[in-house]
Structures are given as structure tokens and as C-alpha cells.
Amino acid sequence: MKICGPKLSLCCTLLSVWGIVQLALMGLFFAIRSPAFIEDLSIPEEAHHDARTFLDAMDDSYSLIAKNCGIAAALYAVTLVISGWQVWVNNKS
Incomplete structure (x- = not known):
């Protein structure tokens, strides 16, 4: 079935x-808490008053972004399978 x-x-x-x-590399770097991505973290303003709260919020943000990168990479893998199938269909005909 030809789609594109x-x-x-x-x-x-x-x-x-x-x-x-x-996205796999970004997820890996967020998972190992790379300081290069510290500006991309989502830390609430009220967490800036206490050091322990700030570190916990930073750790939670690193984990959430790493998980989101993994989900996005998996969605790209689904797109790869579908588009690879379309390449195969187009080359076959």
C-alpha cells in the first residue's frame, strides 16, 4: 500500500x-546530569530559596527531560519503520 x-x-x-x-544522545546526557544542559531545566521559582529543594527540583527536571527524550526517540523509531516501509514499497514497484 503506497502512502507517499x-x-x-x-x-x-x-x-x-x-x-x-x-534525541538518544540528548536523553543520555540528561540522564547523566550533564551541566551543559542546565539552562534547559524547568525549575520553579520557589525552589531557588533553599539549596536542598533546588537540587531536588533540578534532579527531577533532569529525569523528566531524559524520559521525554526517550519517548520522542521511540516515536521517531516508529516513523522510521513506516517511512522505511514506504521506501521499500516505492523501490519494489
Whole structure:
């Protein structure tokens, strides 16, 4: 069943591969608490008054963003499977 053409399916395949690589690396760096991503954390303003609360909020934010990157990478993997299937269908016909 052909859903999209050969150029679009190839483009989606390449974008999916890049998305998986990028999000997997970002998820890994957030999981190991890389200081390079500290500006991307979502920390509530009231957590800035106490050091322990701030560190807990920072740890929670790192974990949540790492999980979100993993979910997004999995969605890109689904897109890769569908677009790869379309590349195969277009090359077969």
C-alpha cells in the first residue's frame, strides 16, 4: 500500500534516523546530569530559596527531560519503520 512517494519517504527516513540519534544522545546526557544542559531545566521559582529543594527540583527536571527524550526517540523509531516501509514499497514497484 503506497502512502507517499519515493522522495518523501526517503526524506522522512533520513530525518527519522537523525532524530533518533540526536534525541538518544540528548536523553543520555540528561540522564547523566550533564551541566551543559542546565539552562534547559524547568525549575520553579520557589525552589531557588533553599539549596536542598533546588537540587531536588533540578534532579527531577533532569529525569523528566531524559524520559521525554526517550519517548520522542521511540516515536521517531516508529516513523522510521513506516517511512522505511514506504521506501521499500516505492523501490519494489
